Amino acid sequence: MKPQSQQLSLRKRYRTLVSALIIPLGLIILVRASLFGLQAWTLIVLGMAFVALGVVRLRAYAWNKQHQGIPARKRK
């Protein structure tokens, strides 16, 4: 059981790290693209998308953590 719990822990750390990195990366792209105004609209969209992905990942992680280990409701 120990290796499995270690593996899960590594996965959690990886997911958190990626989510944490994606959001500032999106913000960097967004800020640099904004300096060129609406001409760089595809980059602005991309920056916002990165931020959204980071937020979605964190929310999914939170949901997964909340529901982990809870078995499906047993039939009466």
Add this chain to the structure above:
Amino acid sequence: MASKTAPDAAVASGAAAKIEQDSHSLRRAVGVWGSYTWGYADVGADVYVALGIVMAAAQGATNVAFLFAGLVYVMVGLAYTELAAAYPMAGGGQFYVLRGLGDFWGFVAGWAVLLDFTIDISLFALASAGYINFFIPVLDTHINISLSGITFPGVQPFLILEATIFVVLLTFLNIIGVRESSKFNEILGALDVISESSILFFGFLFAFNPSMLVHQMFTQWPDAFHLAYGASLAIISFVGLESISQASQETIRPGKVVPRTSIALILTVLIYALAFSNLSLAMLPWQSFAQHNGDPIAWLASHIPVLGLIAGPYVAMLGATLVLISSNAGVFGASRITYSMARFDLLPRWFSKVHPKFRTPIRTLVVFSGIALVELWLAGLSPNAYDVLGNMYAFGAATAYMLVFVSLLVLRFIDPWTPRPFKVPLNLRFRGKDGETRLLPIVGVLGFLGISSILALVVLTHAIGRIAGPAWIILGLLIYIWHRRRNKLPVTKSLKRNWEKEQMHVYEDAGEYELADELKENLARKRRLHGEEEIESRLPIGTQVLDVPLPSNGNHSRKRKGEKV
């Protein structure tokens, strides 16, 4: 278009009565991460192949071409998410079209997706061999081969042999069982997500130049034809959702897991495709990618400061890994879709046999991996096997997706009773004659128009695809007609099936008890509104209603009017 059912068709179906009792089923072993990586394995590799080709076509508007294809893909993805969560059965798009439009169109959709999966197996096994040959260039040798007096110039026999070995190896992995091959995908998928993210991360941190992107978009914008051609090619980057829905029958608690993994995958794939195309235009002229269309990501990575020194061999390894798991997703998908089609009498039931020990559909795995090998060997006779295989790719996807959209719309009206843990957003509310509310998804209508336009572009611009694609469909229809006539089943009409019982079984098998309770309540309301018993009593005497073949308890019995199940 409503589903055509033929209550009387089943009366004469002598062959259907000989349904093989199969006590083995696909086991539920795929979790959240497994479901995600099954889809990612398919899509992640497509970007690696598509970027260079799309760049050569769409030029300074490559990012816009990816954005257009990506928006259509998001709508396709939302449709798949709703259907996969509501109907968590192996078969994916084929199964949803079968539910919505009936047997005939269900077969057409399944056969079209099958074209993609078999090409997926051969094309990506070939690409993987190509990336490995980055380290052993001698294996890329071109030679002239003569067969029966016909000379084939520039054939790459070692490359084809390597790809053949990969296909055989992956087929074996899938025969051993989904647990093993899912784990295999999970490990490789994680490695590739990290690597791709690293390329994008370092690229955007150290190398991207927004002014170059703006310059290329303003001075190198293509004409309408090239932009449309680029967009139609870009859609080949987005086939992974089919894999998630294929795996939904083997996913633990699919009603909860599938919507989350699907939405995460939709966002990941869209963002990666947009990120790679934007980063490429913001780092290098599009012409340089057109010249390196065999290894565009390696070319991009080699120009990133610091990372660039090791990027060549690293990205070659990464590419080999990515495309190999994409090929594996093809083996998995092709076997599951034929398994599903055989269970519903769209293909001979011989295919639905599950291995007693490994509980995997061994016959479909062997047969359709075999077809993929034949495609590989035939394409291998051309000097550019990638081009021959890639040209047919988009046709199958666009055809199947179009039918899935129609099916989504139809199912919203004919089956509002099945619980939908996820619904495609933006709906118009209608009240049916029975008093039940129906929702028309605006996104579904827009998606149908979008994918129809892409199918039109494919037919207009893909020289091999517009011939080989329809030819594949015609071949499939001949097999379908032969099988249905041989078993005295209706060809254009559908068998009447007990979908409600099947749906209940699937929910209980998946541990989705809340959904099962909701379905029971909905069905009770339906019976109240419709007076169901009265409808059944109007069926001709002796009419038989087929139970859907339930995989785990072998429940293939039939009910005669007046009999209890």
